[in-house]
Amino acid sequence: MTTPFDIPLTFTVRLRKPEFITPNKPTSHEQKIVSDIDDQVSLRFQMPLVFFYRYDPSMEGKDPAEVIKDALAQTLVLYHPLAGRLREGNDGKLIVDCNEEGVMFIKADADVTLEQFGEILGFDQLLSDFPHSQAILNCPLLLIQVTRLKCGGFIVALRFNHVMCDGTGLKQFMSAIGEMARGLVIPSILPVWERHLLGAQDPPNVTFAHHEYDQVEATVTTLPLDNIVERTFFFGTGELSILRRLLPLHLHHCTKFEVLSAYVWRCRTIAVNLDPDEEVRMIFTVNARSKFNPPLPSGYYGNAFAIPAAMTTVRNLRQNSLGHAVELVQQAKASVAEGYMKSVAALMIIRNKQLPLSTVYGSYLISDVTNIGFEDINSGWGKAVFAGPAKAIGWISFFIPTKNKKGEIGTSVPICLPAPAMERFAKELDNILKHPELGGKN
Known part of the structure; x- marks a missing residue:
């Protein structure tokens, strides 16, 4: 399940005319250069997120859309680059034109209560599209829609330009909005631009083998676009306990991410049914802020994550135990360390930023947002009931903190696959969890 709610429904949303929210005080008009990590072609997309909030009697009479809109205008004074537009320089380098044109903001009302929500079947209604609003250059860097529900709860859906920030940076910005909405004049963490900290050395020097960017021949080159289905799988403490029992003693203290990502990767590889000699990659995000010496400033809100790749063959992954994948x-x-990040930046310079992540069918990307704390963002109505990416995006899955319908805390993993592969994937997941005596082997 994708949210804590399990009643599918249809609903009607009434949209107000979109507004452009600008900083509520004058800010400097300037051009800022993004980092060599920000500038890679793989980050040139708009990332959607959704936040569900319950009605709070203490906020009776207050309009969440107006509260958030006012706080947004106040927060943009400090984060004024987000109110600008991305341009492309003569050398192809992306530049932020800080011009106060503003972010797009939409008020909406839906004829449904929060308790009636099922899987996010109406996400397109929760995050409306407008001409050019999903472009990368010369358009708003952020779109926010606040949908008020008839129960008094509300939903904040947004789409942000990934060139400008990563999940940690966006959470910092949204937390600042929440703090302003609750009456703070200055947020607890001040923003830091300093994008030069993630620039390449001069001359650029690639010192690692970056298999996450390999462009290779494969028997099936891309994820088929027809007959794609999406399902979300929930992993609670019970499922994780079973998986840990499959591991040898020296791996019993591995992290939840390590065991769960290895398990999902292995099951997906079996499900897509590639040639046994095909190379497969599991690419995942690692927050590199603490990997620098000294660490990056706490207010740094640019892209500061690495995307290393675990790589092997289909045969090796299938024939070995789950512990091997871990x-x-x-x-x-x-x-991942400071040198790794500098090496990625150098690779982007040498390849003129046009090096995408490996997207062959055997590649799979997982972004773990369980520790970012999106659910803690509070504009006065308390923590979010659900917060994070609404769905998988093609070959990208997310680890999302949530609760199942029994109230158990766990991790939701949305995944997209062709229908036959999805059936095999679900069967493989089930086989291992129900028959752990197989030791994680096929």
């Missing part, structure tokens, strides 16, 4: 993930994760 060790592959750990090895890739351990490679």
Whole structure:
């Protein structure tokens, strides 16, 4: 399940005319250069997120859309680059034109209560599209829609330009909006631009093998676009306990991410049914802020994550135990340090930023947002009931903190696959959880 709610429904949303929200005080008009990490072609997309909030009697009479809109205008004074527009320089380098044109803001009303929500079947209604609002250049860098519900709860859906910030940076910005909405004059964390900290050395020097960017021949080159289905799988403490029992003693203290990502990767690889000699990659995000010496400033809100790849063959992944997959993930994760980030930046310079992530069918990307804390963003109505990415995006899945309908805290994993592969994936997940005596082997 994708949210804590499990009653599918249809609903009607009435939209107000979109507004452009600008900083409520004058800010400097200037041009800012993004980092070499920000500038990579793989980040040139708009990322959607959704936040569900319950009615709070203490906020009776207050309009959440107006509260958030006013706080947004106040917060944009400090985060004024987000009110600008991305331009492309003569050398192809992306530049932020800080011009106060503003972010797009939409008020909406829906004839439904929060308790009636099922899987996010109406996400397109929760995050409306307008001409050019999903472009990368010369358009708003952020779109926010606040949909008020008839129960007094509300939903905040947004789409942000990933060139400008990563999930941690966006959470910092949204937390500042929440603090302003609750009456603070200055947020607890002040924003830091300093994008030069993630620039390449001069001359650029690639010192690592970045398999996440490999462009290779494959028997099936891309994820088929027809007959794609999406399902979300929930993993609670019970499922994780079973998976840990499959691991050898020296891996019992591995992280939840390591064991769950290895498990999902292995099951997906079996499900897509590739040639046994095909190379497969599990690419995942690692927050690199603490990997620098000294660490990046706490207010840095640009892209500061690495995307290392665990790589092996289909045969190797299938024939070995789950513990072997965990060790592959750990090895890739351990490679991320300041030198790794500088090496990625150098690779982007040498390849003129036009090097996408490996997108062959055997590649799979997982972004873990369980520790970002999106659910803690509070504009006066308390913490979010659900917060995070609304769905998988093609070959990208997310680890999202949530509760199931029994109230159990766990991790939701949305995944997209062709229908036959999805059936095999679900069966493989079920086989291992119900028959752990197989030791995680096929």
